[in-house]
Amino acid sequence: MELMIFAALVAVFGMTLAFAGIKTVPQGMEYTIERFGRYTHTLRPGLHFIIPFIDSIGAKMNMMEIVLDVPSQEVITKDNAMVKVDGVVFYQVLDAAKAAYEVSQLQVAILNLTMTNIRTVMGSMDLDELLSQRDRINAQLLHVVDEATQPWGIKVTRIEIRDIQPPRDLVDSMARQMKAERDRRALILEAEGARQSAILKAEGQKQAAILEAEGRREAAFRDAEAREREAEAEAAATRMVSDAIAGGNVQAINYFVAQQYLATFKEFAYSPNQKVLFMPMEATGIIGSLGGLAELAKDAFKGDGGPAVPPPAPKPGPRKPSTSSIPAAGASNAEQVAAIKAAAAQPSPWGGGSDT
Secondary structure (H helix, E strand, O other): OHHHHHHHHHHHHHHHHHHHHEEEEOOOEEEEEEEOOEEEEEEOOEEEEOOOOOEEEEEEEEOOOEEEEEEEEEEEOOOOOEEEEEEEEEEEEOOHHHHHHOOOOHHHHHHHHHHHHHHHHHHOOOHHHHHHOHHHHHHHHHHHHHHHHHHHOEEEEEEEEEEEEOOHHHHHHHHHHHHHHHHHHHHHHHHHHHHHHHHHHHHHHHHHHHHHHHHHHHHHHHHHHHHHHHHHHHHHHHHHHHHHHHOOOOHHHHHHHHHHHHHHHHHHHHOOOOOOOOOOOOHHHHHHHHHHHHHHHHHHHHHOOOOOOOOOOOOOOOOOOOOOOOOOOOOOHHHHHHHHHHHHOOOOHHHHOOOO
């Protein structure tokens, strides 16, 4: 009976020793093993056996990346501005033994080291740099903290400044400054727009003036050319009349004077202030001019070999005692020449008309 009790006690003790010596390490964790209080080795994830009551687990280290919140703190910048800053730190344990035995309270040490370096880095910068260069701040903090924590067997992967809160009065001042800057840019852009508009408008007026001047020059050239052609035609007509008179044919000058006489009456008719004419206006002179035209037509028909047409007898019309008219078509050439010379010495026959 006693033997059975002893065997049972031995079995229970053996099972206790076996369970005490079997250790299972989960994935992402590492255990340090101490023998009589001294570190011997590290257990990695999996099933392990240790010596019961001699070996013991010293520290259980998390080997995954860990995130720490950096509490908010006040920082004085280089230009004496007070701001509140907070952030986050990402780190990972690379050596479980160093993380367990090289530093006490690893997370507290990391937080304090990060906070002091935040004050150091951000205190050496102006407020404007602080607000606009967060990447530079994060890079400097990461370099300093990672280098300081290397003896602890950890790797600081990232440090991010999460929030920067300037004082309220400083925020209002910055808002006014930003508004003034934007107003200045708006005025500059508006002035530039007005300047460009004035330049383009002046260029347009310049081109319009150039085109208008070219148009006037072309029109003047065309007008001069037309006047030149008209003067040439007038000179040719005058030359032909002169040749006819030199040849003894007075009917040519009768035609010339009659044409001008009728053209003058046409101008009277189209004049806006000459609407009423007292008739007759040297009707005999007009009839005589028409007779001269008929005489020219007769001479033309004779020259072509056609039948001779007797000249119509001129009808005498009322004449003013003080004026003379162009001789009738039935007069001889000598008489017509004498009458033309007498008419040239007297006033113009068109002075007899009047307007109302």
